[in-house]
Amino acid sequence: MYKLPTLQELLEAGVHFGHQVRRGHPRMRPYIYGAREGVHVIDLTQSEKYLKEACEFVYELGKSGKVLLLVGTKKQAKPIIEELAKEVEAPYLVARWMGGFLTNFEQMQKNMKILKNYLEEKEKxxxxxxxxxxxxxxxxxxxxxxxxxxxxxxxxKVPDAVFVVDAVSDNIAIREANRLNIPVVAIADTNSDPTEISYLIPGNDDAIKSIKVLVGAIASAYGEGKKEAGKAAVKEAEKAEKSKEKEKKAETEIAETLQVEVAVAEEMVEKKAVKEAERVIE
Structure with missing residues (x-):
């Protein structure tokens, strides 16, 4: 089972540090504990609560075999997203968000096909x-x-959900997902609009430690869900195999019974024919 970071771990990672008060989004007020030296302080009890909800969602997503796209194009998030996405075998975008990646996915697939063909030609x-x-x-x-x-x-195919590190710098990704009714999981710093996010995680989206601990929890939950899906698939395969063996055994038993019945019937016919022949001779 995946492990969630404790309040102490969130505190040590600096998840509670928000942006300057003047840059804060008014809709983030319910998630803010207060302000210190002109900087918003995020309520970590809410960060913990909403992180748990987000992790439960992505766990179920992985368990049901669905796809989570990880997005983190800001400098400090790129290596973290790439490393964790590869670990859980999830698709990711770190170079930049290409406008229309979701809403014009057919064109994106064409571009990917062109690239694949080029790489094949180059190799050959x-x-x-x-x-x-x-x-x-x-x-x-x-x-x-x-x-x-x-x-x-x-x-x-278009992902079943999207995880975004920075809800402001990658806002186009969130808008495209919302347009297609794709659930969005995102770290919501104090300058974000929480109404655009399906599963928000109030927290610092700038500090490397904060990004690492939050993205790590999400990736871990999704990865564990995928493992459970794999186990379920193996059990289903074993169950199907046993069912086939059972059917095969039943068919063999029926065939053997039929052979015995046919042999008995043939013997009876033969005896009857012998008796008929004896009567004719008499």
Missing amino acids: GKLSKYTKKEQLLLERKMLKLQKDFAGVMDFN
């Missing part, structure tokens, strides 16, 4: 058909696409 040495200038231009374009689509190359 088929790029010699282009001039040196064309190869150079193509290489530049593909390097950009490769950077953008690095974490979603095998992504073939």
